[in-house]
Each structure stands twice: as C-alpha cells, then as structure tokens.
Amino acid sequence: MNIAISGGTGFVGQSLTKLLQDKGHKIYILTRNNSRYENGIHYVQWLKDGTRPELELDNIDAIVNLAGISLNNGRWTKKQKKAIYTSRMNATLEIVRIMEVLKKKPNVLVNASAVGIYPTSTIATYAENVSDYATDFLGRTVYDWERHAKRAEKLNVRVALARFGVILGRDHGALPSMLLPYKLHVGGTIGSGEQWLSWIHVEDAARAIYFAITNDNINGPFNVTAPNATRMKEFGNTIATIMGSCHWLPVPSFAMRIALGEKSVLVLEGQHVLPNVLEKHHFEFKFPHLKEALENLL
Template sequence: MRIAITGGTGLIGSKLTRSLINRGHDVTILTRNRSNKQNKDRLSYVEWLNPNHSPVDELEGTNVFVNLAGETIMGRWTKLKKEKILSSRLEATNELISIMKQMEQKPEALINGSAIGFYGHSENETFDEADQPLNRNFLSEVTHKWEKAALTATELDVRTVFARIGIVLDLEGGAFPKMLLPYKLYVGGTVGTGRQWMSWIHIDDLINMFVFAIENRDISGPLNITAPHPVRMQQLNRTISKVTGKPHWIPAPSFAIKLALGEMSTLVLDGAYVYPKKAVQHQFHFTYEEPEEALKQLLQT
C-alpha cells in the first residue's frame, strides 16, 4: 500500500515509517519544508500546509493517511502553548480532509492520532472504546475536537480510526524519560498519591498496533493504544526501581509536581484505567503485557 503520514518525523511517525517500509509499504511524509529531504526507495516527501502549493496531485493513489501532526504536549501549558496544541491538530486534520475531498480516488482509511485523555480521569472507573468521557479537562477537550474534525472523513466513505494513545514507554521521548530521571539520580519515589492509573504501552506494541489498524479493514472508530494491564503509579514507580536497581524512597507530592509543571502535571497526577478491548477482540498480539517485561526490554536488564 501507499501510506501518507503527517508528523512523520516525530517520535512515533519516524518509527512507524521504518516499520511500514520494512513490511513493503510505500511511505510519503507530508512536510512543511521539503528542502534537504531526499526521496529514497519506498520513501518520499510531499510539501503541504503551504498556501502556494497544492499536494493533491502528488497524493493521488494514496491508500491510507496517518495523521500524527500537532504541537507537542510536553512543556509548560501557557495560554499560547495550549492554543498551539489545539490549533495545530485542527489545522492539519482539516487540511487532510480538504485534500481527500479533492482526490479523484478516495483513500481507504484515515488513522487519526488521539489520546486516552479523551476519557478524563478516575481512580475507580474502567474505560474501553464504547465509553464516553467521565469528566472534561484541557486534554479531553482537545482530543474530542480533534476526533470530531477527523470524523468528517467518514462522510467520504473513508474508514476512520481514532488512535487513543496511552503513556508511551520509550527512552527517546515523551513522558517516560522524565519519569525515569529521578531514579537515575537516586531520588526516585512515588509520584503524587500513587493511586492514579497509568495506562501504558511499549513503543513496539504501539507501532505494531498502528500497522494493525492500517492493514485490518475491520478496525474503525476509537482504538485504545494501551497494554491490557494498566497499573497504578505507585506500582509503576516500584517496578522502575526494581528494574533499574535504584532506590524508591523520596516521594514527589502532588503540590510539588503542580508547582514544577503547572497544568501539564495532569499527565502524571491524573490517570484512568483504559482497556484495549477492541485490540483484544481482534486478537492483536501484545509483545509486552506487563510493565516489568517492557521496562526490562527498554533498559536491557
């Protein structure tokens, strides 16, 4: 298949690109700046989000679009930062829909990025793809509006998947390296109350689940990109301590996290038990179902 990816140079996009190429697919990266980017075997670049350039002709024949574009959520959430987080996702998604409308041959599918923040947070509830948000915060509002924009693709008879990504366990980016750092410095401990749920996913399983959604025509609508066994923060913290061999002794109370991170502290202080029911029902094979085995692989212990 020919697959076009927005956000293809990011943490997830770059690894997904390599995986798809290794499986024999042709990948096109949509980029704002095509300079210094050379086309290679099975990999090409197309300029987009440029008012002076229309990429429609170059994208004819694309089977699947994967939309991962958007301002990173990492960093202090100032008013301007929050506006960029939302507007960048809506701009990219609306532009993709516009491109699809102009294509003579519509793509088969749109795999649109999202996050488990859609569900809000709870210490007691369990969420699967059939559930609606329990409460609303900034992240749930962003994901709701992002998915609503992508839903327009279904009007074009395009199979649409909302990839609701959990806490990604990967050493190269995201929240996990920041969770790991205190243990490297021998000051690790329980974060916040420790009772908040961490619905995690190993980066390899995340990439494989995206490929699964691309290649499996039976997958549509919400898809929770999480491992089948979420754990509470305290258990995850203690598992990090066990695998690294570093002490677990200095707690990081909620007020200190909020002081350091501001509103972004919700990423580590609030959580939800999000179960990947659709992936399990479709017999997706998880390589890492428990956090200890995932951490051992990442840290090579």
C-alpha cells in the same frame, strides 16, 4: 500499499515508518520542509502557503495523521495550549481537505487521539464504548480532534481513531524524564501513587496503527494501551527494581502543580483504559506487561 503519514518524523512516526518500510510499503511523509525523495521515502510539503500536497498523493491507500505539538513541550500557558489545540485541528482539517480533492480516496484514515478523552479516575475503567468524556482542556482537545477526523467518513473513508495511552520509548516520549530521578537515586512516588498509568510500548503503538490500517473491521475509536495498566506507585517501583535504584523520595502533588501548572494532570491524574477493540480483533501485544516493556527499553 502507498501510505501517507503526517507527523512521520516524530516519536511514533519514526517507529511506524520503520515498520512500514520493513514490510515493503511505499511511504509518503507530509512535512513543512521542501518536497524531496530520500532514503526510499517521499517527503511531501504541506501546511505552507501555496503548497498542493494532493498533487503528489493521487494514489494513496491509507493516511495516518500523527501531527500535533507534543503535550510534553513546555508549560501549558495560554499560548501553548492554543498551539497544542490548533496544531491538531489544522492538520486534521487539511488532511480531510486533501482527501476531498483526491479523485481516488484512500481506504482508511488512522487519526491519532488520546486516552485523555476519558475522565480521570482511580476507580473507573474505560473501554471504547464509554461516552463519558472529560471536559478539561485535554478532554475538549481530543474530542474536537476526533470530531474533525470523522468528517472523512462522508467521503466513504474508514476512520479509525487511535486513542494513545502514555507511549514508552527509550529516547523520546515521557519515559526519559520519568527515569531521571531514578538515575540520580532520588526516585519516589509521584502524588498519591494511586493514579492509573495506561501505557504502551512504542513498538506496540506502531504495530497497532498498522493493524488498524490492514483490518477493515476497525472503525471509530480503539484504545492503544497495553492490556495491563499500572498505578503510578507500581510503575516507579518497577523502574527502581530494573535499574537497581531507590524508590524512596515521594514527590507531593502540590510540588508537581507548582512545577508544572495545569500540565501536572498528566502525572498526577490518570485513567484505567482497556484495549478492548484490539483484543476483540486478536491483536497480539509484543509487550503486554510493564516489566518486560521496561526491560526491553532500559
């Protein structure tokens, strides 16, 4: 297949690109840099004045949209929140525009999303059929992100919305910063410790995207989380056990709110999210349990 990826040089994008190349697919990565062909990948310039990426994407079978400024980059100031929001909306609307002008439409758009669309709770569980959405900054951002992606359905393109949980990777994503206190032997429970962490190994995240590309029955949202979510206290204890470190110094909620501001919601609050759609279609997780995922990464 010919597969185009926006955000292909990012954390998840790199893992997905490697997977697709290993399976023999032809990859087109949308980039703000100049168009070029390098290491078997077609890099196509976009989102710059005068660029017409559609001219190089006339035979695409699938598009994966992972573009957007990371939630982990910097404090959530008013300016940063605007950048987080607009980067996602602009990229998604541009992808829809590209598809509109292509004579041959791709079969599927797999668009990134996030479990932040669900309200935070220590008692509720959320599957894809839930329509109770969060109304905070992250919830509104994800809702609009999905709404723009679904415009592609009017072009008879199947749209699959990958609602990612916390993606665990060795060198990128949230895990490296979460490991630091344990490397210094000052790790401990963050906040109450009762908040849920719906996580996914980066390798399974990439495999789930590929699964959605190749499975015509996956439409709309699908949660990209491991089937065994964990509470934050258990997450910290598991890290400490694997690293042979301590889990003794608690980090109170007020300290995290002072340090991170509004972004503290990412670690102080969470959702228990179930990957019902993936399991219904018999997706096999390589890392369904936290201990084996962390052992692999650490």
